[in-house]
Amino acid sequence: MRTPAAPDRSRLRVLVVEDDDTIGRHLETGLRGHDFAPTWCRTGAGALAEAEQAPYEVLLLDLGLPDMDGLDVARQLRARLPDLLIVVLTARTDDIDIIAGLDAGADDYLVKPFSLTVLLARLRAHLRRHVVAMPAREPVQVGDLVVDITARRCALLGKDVPLRAKEFDLLAVLSERVGEAVSRETLMAEVWDENWFGSTKTLDVTLAGLRRRLTEAAQSQGRPARLPRITTLRGHGYRLERKPDPPD
Ligand code: CA
DSSP: OOOOOOTTOOSEEEEEEOOOHHHHHHHHHHHHTTTEEEEEESSHHHHHHHHHHSOOSEEEEESBOSSSBHHHHHHHHHHHOTTOEEEEEESOOOHHHHHHHHHTTOSEEEESSOOHHHHHHHHHHHHHHSSSOOOOOOOEEETTEEEETTTTEEEETTEEOOOOHHHHHHHHHHHHTTTSEEEHHHHHHHHSGGGTTSOOHHHHHHHHHHHHHHHHHHHTSSSOOOOOOEEEETTTEEEEOSSOOOOO
16 A cells, blocks of 8 residues: 655655656656656666655556566556556657556556646546645735736736736746746746757746736725836746835
8 A cells, every 4th residue: 555645745756767868858847837846767677665764655667668668667656556546758659559558557648759748637637536635825926916826817806917928927937936046947948848958038028028017006096006026037037026026
């Protein structure tokens, strides 16, 4: 039987088994930014050993591994851990491979290339039905701005701020780590997922748009509003400051 999760642990443990550096790093960064606690293994043997050490709720499993067939990893872990949510990540698109994956004990599969957004949506859907619940995300308040990630709402002094989808996503990632430096790589991976390794100019353009909309929202209030400052960290990324700017 699976070792029960410690009651005070709010993050779900995900074992990522992937030998591709780019995909592995992308998954690790993306999952960490979305309330999961990922551990990344590059081999099947490493994954089997790791699963002995710690209780995992989710297994993301590449089928083409350097040391063994991913299907064997799925079979062995399914036999040991009946409650484990197993999602197979595969470049194989033949039905026969997908059927083999499900027969080996996988709950679901994703065909590469897939986006982080789709993966997260699938995980949430499974976990809602699974034994474990996703931790709820409390709205984040900085100054007079409230960012409610679950409801996808951003309000200044109680009044909704109209943001474009990517501007909201960017603000959401920064809000989750208020006061912390967030690297360009993390922002690209979490907001733009599959395009994260491309040009990052889109990040600066979107951030400029976000700053502009927040300033406009503050100006249209008709009363002073304390707006959070987003500091540019040259050569690294951005930081949403805990302490808001004084009202104009
Ligand atoms: Ca592989």
